[in-house]
Amino acid sequence: MIRLAGLTKKFGERFAVRSLDLDVPRGEVFGLLGPNGAGKTTTLSLMMGLLEPDAGVVDIAESGPPTDVGVRRKMGLAPQALALYQELTGRENLRFFGRIQGLSGTQLDERVDHGLEFVGLTPRANDLVAQYSGGMQRRLNLAAAILHEPQVLLLDEPTVGVDPQSRNHIFDNIEALKAQGRTIVYSTHYMEEAERLCDRVGILDQGELLALGGVNELIEAHGGLGVLTITTEAGEVRSIETENPVIALADWNRSELETVRSFEMERPGLERVFLNLTGRTLRDT
Ligand SMILES: Nc1ncnc2c1ncn2[C@@H]1O[C@H](COP(=O)(O)OP(=O)(O)OP(=O)(O)O)[C@@H](O)[C@H]1O
Numbered sequence: 001m002i003r004l005a006g007l008t009k010k011f012g013e014r015f016a017v018r019s020l021d022l023d024v025p026r027g028e029v030f031g032l033l034g035p036n037g038a039g040k041t042t043t044l045s046l047m048m049g050l051l052e053p054d055a056g057v058v059d060i061a062e063s064g065p066p067t068d069v070g071v072r073r074k075m076g077l078a079p080q081a082l083a084l085y086q087e088l089t090g091r092e093n094l095r096f097f098g099r100i101q102g103l104s105g106t107q108l109d110e111r112v113d114h115g116l117e118f119v120g121l122t123p124r125a126n127d128l129v130a131q132y133s134g135g136m137q138r139r140l141n142l143a144a145a146i147l148h149e150p151q152v153l154l155l156d157e158p159t160v161g162v163d164p165q166s167r168n169h170i171f172d173n174i175e176a177l178k179a180q181g182r183t184i185v186y187s188t189h190y191m192e193e194a195e196r197l198c199d200r201v202g203i204l205d206q207g208e209l210l211a212l213g214g215v216n217e218l219i220e221a222h223g224g225l226g227v228l229t230i231t232t233e234a235g236e237v238r239s240i241e242t243e244n245p246v247i248a249l250a251d252w253n254r255s256e257l258e259t260v261r262s263f264e265m266e267r268p269g270l271e272r273v274f275l276n277l278t279g280r281t282l283r284d285t
């Protein structure tokens with residue numbers, strides 16, 4: 001559904017995106033994971049046709065580049081920098097964006113009502129956006145991106161800076177959009193989100209894809225060993241790095257005299273994958 005080939009974008013001498021090749025099949029939720037400045041927003045802007053690549057191509061639904069008006073109609077973007085009018089109400093914002101998307105008449109009314117309902121803002125529809133919380137503004141930003149029912153949806157850090165309630169709402173929204181068969185590219189630097197939502201993940205760092213695959217696949221390939229932490233009755237804590245914590249625990253129990261009070265098994269996650277690939281943590285960069 002989305003194909004990038006050799007996609008490259010430079011700002012001055014710096015590569016923001018470098019020779020990116022990627023195929024996102026129809027119906028997939030693809031996570032673009034990377035630290036600040038990795039090139040996530042630049043990649044999504046290129047996918048949407050908002051930036052012109054220095055080299056390479058973007059093809060959407062085998063129909064051409066996103067700069068083509070007919071192709072762009074199939075796409076929606078919820079930008080990282082909120083694109084909302086503070087001095088208009090939620091409903092007025094959606095009506096405005098709906099008209100830009102070519103909606104009018106009863107179809108516009110219906111799509112706006114549906115959008116408000118979908119993101120749970122119907123009761124606040126007639127309040128000014130300036131009076132919305134950060135999480136409510138994120139939800140309205142998502143509603144604005146889906147008014148014209150795009151097949152391809154690009155979400156740039158859709159949960160950044162939101163409260164847990166709005167975050168869960170947005171998760172449910174993304175799962176519902178996926179169930180409708182839409183193709184979603186989702187950028188984030190929260191690993192738990194990617195682990196929960198994404199069929200596949202691409203790890204982006206300094207404009208390059210370092211790894212690509214399913215979450216479990218990436219953990220298997222780059223996560224390294226699990227860690228078994230044992231606390232003894234005497235209160236001593238031991239950490240054992242092991243391929244198989246269950247066997248390590250049984251071995252330890254057999255050969256050591258101290259009794260186990262508690263134990264914890266930590267499976268490596270995407271955080272560790274990123275650390276192993278880049279030598280840095282996602283949060284600290
Ligand atoms: N308009 C611009 N002019 C100059 N440099 C830019 C511009 N936009 C992005 N860059 C640079 O390109 C690189 C990638 O930026 P980008 O915004 O794509 O990263 P990101 O992964 O979205 O980061 P974040 O997590 O902070 O949103 C950075 O080095 C950034 O400074």
Ligand SMILES: [Mg+2]
Nearest residue numbers: 040041042080
């Ligand atoms: Mg960004």
